[in-house]
Amino acid sequence: MSWRIEQKLAERLAEETGYYKFPFGSRHTMAICYPNTYEVGMSNLGMQIIYREVNCHEGWQCERAFVPDKEMAAWYEKDHTPLLTIENQRPLCDFEIIGLSVNFEMDYFNVPYLLTQGRVPPLAVERSETDPLIIMGGPVAFFNPEPLTPFVDVCIVGEGERVIHDLLKIYTLIKKEGGTRQNVLDALAGVPGLYVPSFYIHEYDEQGNLCRIIPQKGAPASVARQWEELTEPGETVVSTPHTAFGAMYLIEIARGCGRHCRFCMAGYCYRRPRVRPLSYIKEAVLRGKTLGKKIGLMGAAISDYPQIDELVSFIRSEGLSFSCASLRADSITPAIVKGLAESGQRTITLAPEAGSKRMRDVINKGITDEDLFRSIDLATAAGIMHVRLYIMIGLPWEEDEDIEAIVDMTQRVREHMKRIGNTGKITLSINPFIPKPCTPFQWMPMANKNVIEHRLDIVKKAFHREQQIELLIEPLRQCYIQGVLSRGDRRVGEVVALASRYGGVKGWKRAVKEYGLDVKKYLYASRPLHAVLPWQVLDMGLAPNYLTYELEQAQKGEFTKPCWEGCRRCHVCGGINEY
Template identity: 50%
Template structure:
């Protein structure tokens, strides 16, 4: 084991507050892995929450793993040093249970790299009783686990706080110690919200199309997504503080789930119903943030929709604590929220109209009108904020050239309005290609041709470069190509990921597709049929495919769906 690599982890640990190390021998160790850098992983609130849940048990000790930086990966490989934990610098392969928290499709390749660095067998069917059980949770694991089914023994479907405890109750039960690996996995598959892919056979027809999903033994036909009814029953705040995070914030989760019904948004469907933490619960977190001299970062799917957002902002600012939010809805933002952000030194306010034309905003059910954007900018400038950012998607269903031109026209109008109000600040467009996500109304929808998307990108940039202080940023279409396939991928994509890993990772993905004679167009540029069996159909999100299909038809008619309300039974989640 390389001493310098071990020492580097120890030095990082010294810069942290809040981690836990338990005496050996009393608790079963759990390796919690984030398949990206320490910097990114420690900025993820869900990672903190699960770490805390595991350590709050009296039978488990959680230790963290992250993907090392590129130069350190070379050092691990050159010195044959296994990937080690933050807390005790224990090799990954020494843990009996490994859990990955997965937020982004592009991190799938990092999972294999971490397992490889940790000297853990990559393929689930090659692991024996002596090998770790590898599980995964998080948004990507919830909406479509199939592209990772070759590598992951069990998936946590839905919100992890309750499920991970129920899972560990079974895993740590002394009466299960003498079970074979398969017998233990079978017991774990009985835990609500646990999906064990080896018990679900995916059958393909002569056209290589998924034709049936057959269950082995007596596992559930469908695995139900788990979600917390009372957020106050669980903490939603930063657990370990360090300077080495993306924004150096003390994160607080105000809400979970969104009832706005944006039809492209996985979070709005996979985390229903919308729930809020009580104001008292949120206020109880502030003393810890103040003692640590940290800026408060409010987290939630739609921060400005929090019912007591004004009171929360007042409490934070009355204690002379700075605060921040990633973005807010332009139709529900308040002057109090904007003032609090401005007083906290936030230099840029971020809005997410997603589209330039009213037509597309109706199709995606965004519910934002241009007047809301003008009003939000006016609030910001009145509070002293000069710079603004807009999130935009290109390639949404039924989009045409007029909708692309509308993005340019809207941007110019907003910039002129900023100048009219006296702001010489920058208006930044952050533009991403639309990627259809499972378990949303657009799960059947084809991605727009990426070559055409690139042409639209160039058009937008060329039209807006004529104007001072307008910046345009684009996401790579090369990554979007991969993300689109991974998002709607089936088990065949698992072998592609494996082949790509053996040949250099994501850069080898296209070549791996050709190796297995898989046509990317089948995943990207094809509208799935209504009756088609989808790879994620063994999961139950709480609503039916018929409901999602009706929402898709409503979208194509450019009709609006009202947001969730008390007593609503439309989608089936609130039964």
């Protein structure tokens, strides 16, 4: 083992507080891996929560591993050292279970890399009785795990705080009785919220379309998504100065969203919206204060939290700075922007998503230009002068006129800022729309790359001489790879496995060509409403016709109002749908 790697991991652990460390092998062992760097992974609250849950489960210990940065990757390669965990510096192959926390499509390529570097056969079919069991959680695991099923044995469908305990109990019992790997999978396949991909056969017709998903060995026809009532803590477990957010203490104040934005997977997979009690959040803030940390408020729409003004006032009264994961222009308050300004924030980020009212109605955004102007007024009065606007192009039923509307909206925002004496900069963050599973747009195609490039040119030409208007555009190559991965099937997973041999995402094009994958079919073809979808086994709890109803509403440009107390229309909260 390289002394440099040992020293680096020891230094990293020494800078942390709140981690768990037990003598290796004194308990059952699990390693939780985030398929990105330490800085990115330690910014993920979900991974930290599962890390805590496993370490608090009787007889278990959990350690962490991440994709090494360039410097450490070179050390690993030069010294032929397997990927090691932080706590006890053990190779992944020494663990009984490896958990993958996957949140973003472009991290898929790091999954086989992590396993290979940890001396674990990356493909599930190649593992023996002595290899670790690979489980996967995170949003990817319950909106469309199929492109990663070649690598994983079990997927946690939904929120995993309770399900992980069910899994560990069953594993412990079966291993105590001398059971095999197959015995474990047989038992786990019957647990609500656990999806065992090998128990489902995917059949294709002569045109290469998925036509049947056949459960095997008594596996359920569908796997119900699990969700929590937020009774357990939702805050930073391991504190470190090295995260993508800086030295911040993260607190989840709410989970789920009831706004019904039709493009948003989180709004459908995490439904219903739930909030944590203000009393708990205040206590969590004080725990962050003892560590001298800035407070990071996490949730789908922070400004929608019912007692957000009181919470912000409390944070500031304790002399603490804070940051928000997201804000909505129609619910932002003077207290929020004042607190953000006092915390050193210099840019307000808003997400109209589209320029025209027509397109905002199609996607059910519910934001008006007046909402934007009011938010900018509040921010300017508080001393926040710069504005960032999130925009999508290539939305369903979009026309060139809707792109011109983005230009018009931005110019109106600029004129409004001038009128109120704000000389700050506008940043347009523009990304192509990517259809997501489990949303009303799951059947829709992604806009052709030529169309996207043409529409981006409209915006670029409009502002190429504007020094106060900046454009940030995600590389289109990555967007179109995400488009294939997002709604892909197991064949896409085979291409990911092939690409990993050729350097990961760098080998994507070569792998696609070698495998013969028709990426245009995944990107540009509309899927019939009766089509068998790769993720169809997973049950989000929605009424059977709810997504098709919302798709019809989108095409008509009809607005769906947010969830309300006692709402039963989508069936997630029980009862009969009422739309």
